[in-house]
Amino acid sequence: MLTTEFPALGTVLPLVMPAGLYDDWLGSKFGDFQELNRSDKKVTVCIDLSSCEFASPLPVLAVIAELMTHSEPNRQIVVELGSRFDGQRSNNRERTRKYLATHGFLDAFLSRKDLHIWFHYRTERADEHVVEWYSSRSVSGPTIDELRASLERLPVNLLYGAAIALPATVWLLPHGERSAVSAVVRDKVDSLLRFADQALFKFKTEARKFRDTTLHRLTQVLLELVENVAEHAYLGAPQGYVGLYVRVRLPESEKSSKWRQDELSRSHLLREVLRSGDSHQIEIFVLDVGRGLVADVAAWEGCAKISKSKHILQSLMGTLFFKPVSRHSRESSEVAARRGRSTGLVHLNEILQREHDVSRIAVMREWVAGTHPRDPNFQAQAAERVNTIETTLGASSV
Numbered sequence: 001m002l003t004t005e006f007p008a009l010g011t012v013l014p015l016v017m018p019a020g021l022y023d024d025w026l027g028s029k030f031g032d033f034q035e036l037n038r039s040d041k042k043v044t045v046c047i048d049l050s051s052c053e054f055a056s057p058l059p060v061l062a063v064i065a066e067l068m069t070h071s072e073p074n075r076q077i078v079v080e081l082g083s084r085f086d087g088q089r090s091n092n093r094e095r096t097r098k099y100l101a102t103h104g105f106l107d108a109f110l111s112r113k114d115l116h117i118w119f120h121y122r123t124e125r126a127d128e129h130v131v132e133w134y135s136s137r138s139v140s141g142p143t144i145d146e147l148r149a150s151l152e153r154l155p156v157n158l159l160y161g162a163a164i165a166l167p168a169t170v171w172l173l174p175h176g177e178r179s180a181v182s183a184v185v186r187d188k189v190d191s192l193l194r195f196a197d198q199a200l201f202k203f204k205t206e207a208r209k210f211r212d213t214t215l216h217r218l219t220q221v222l223l224e225l226v227e228n229v230a231e232h233a234y235l236g237a238p239q240g241y242v243g244l245y246v247r248v249r250l251p252e253s254e255k256s257s258k259w260r261q262d263e264l265s266r267s268h269l270l271r272e273v274l275r276s277g278d279s280h281q282i283e284i285f286v287l288d289v290g291r292g293l294v295a296d297v298a299a300w301e302g303c304a305k306i307s308k309s310k311h312i313l314q315s316l317m318g319t320l321f322f323k324p325v326s327r328h329s330r331e332s333s334e335v336a337a338r339r340g341r342s343t344g345l346v347h348l349n350e351i352l353q354r355e356h357d358v359s360r361i362a363v364m365r366e367w368v369a370g371t372h373p374r375d376p377n378f379q380a381q382a383a384e385r386v387n388t389i390e391t392t393l394g395a396s397s398v
Helices: 024-037 057-069 088-100 146-151 178-200 208-232 255-265 312-315 333-339 344-355
Strands: 011-016 042-048 076-083 116-125 128-133 164-172 241-249 281-288 358-363 366-371 382-385
Touching: 011 024, 057 164, 057 241, 057 281, 076 088, 088 146, 088 382, 116 146, 128 146, 164 178, 178 208, 178 241, 208 241, 208 281, 241 382, 312 358, 312 366, 344 358
Parallel strands: 011 042, 042 076, 076 116
Antiparallel strands: 116 128, 164 241, 241 281, 358 366, 366 382
16 A cells, blocks of 8 residues: 655654664753754654664653654654564564554654654565555545554564553643642543553453552552652643653563663663562653753752752752652741642652662663662662763754
């Protein structure tokens, strides 16, 4: 099938993703992309995933959230998925495409109806070369539903199986009074958790006995993190998006073990985060492209010196989960009455320490990770500055 509905792209901002799209890409290249993207929010963007053999959730969520938050209406966004049967590495690339389709990442690109999204995927047969464009505004050409169905049928196995608790979701955050925002966030999280319930506990397996506890903890963590983003990340901005995704890492196959080792070689902090490969683990991802966790550190009580530190996030680890530091001073009786004597991160620490869960925080090039409850001295060995990896950023005309 050949569609004649080709986009007139004009000037293009290309973002070519590497074969191994690991978390360290966020610290090494994402900031460059943000700067270029925000310099012209109308120019066509081409996200080239054609060479990806492995895609970590965070970089993909970050790119989508950035484009949803910082794009003018009617902007064109092209997602290049490459060609089927594209050489000896085809299976790895097909597995990545299938993962992006089945776990909701392709649908997340459609979070704004006022943007024009194109997916480009080439299929090759023995007697012909077919080029297919899938458009979010297609009238006569192939639909994105057809693309998704085609990718989901690819005869490759995903690294961690098909277990998914919550598909990739990039959601427009509400504005307004804190109580009203909280109500909207709670409604949204409740609807997402209904999906998680069906996905995780559809069958009466051994894991079902943990259903109530698991769903309750998922709800608490998502509420704390999303409400925190809604209140602080996009102050003064006309709009802001949050990226959410929850998956299950199943016991590993030989192939998934190899990729796990590649992940660990890129970030020693993942050794703090990932449990043993022979056990199930739920991973929760919450991401924004707003002001950053440390934007107001200078105004936090007792943190004036920390704000001048070279590694602010690492320096905060003895404070962040233990003291109610915030741009809203709890010393004010009025603030304390409305917000309590705690903060969302203090509450989050209380939730995570019950089962010795692990958290990982990234702010630009600095990352920290550790198990809850935290050892007072853990920050000395749990911080990392992200290494540089190769990708391509720039501008061109097509």
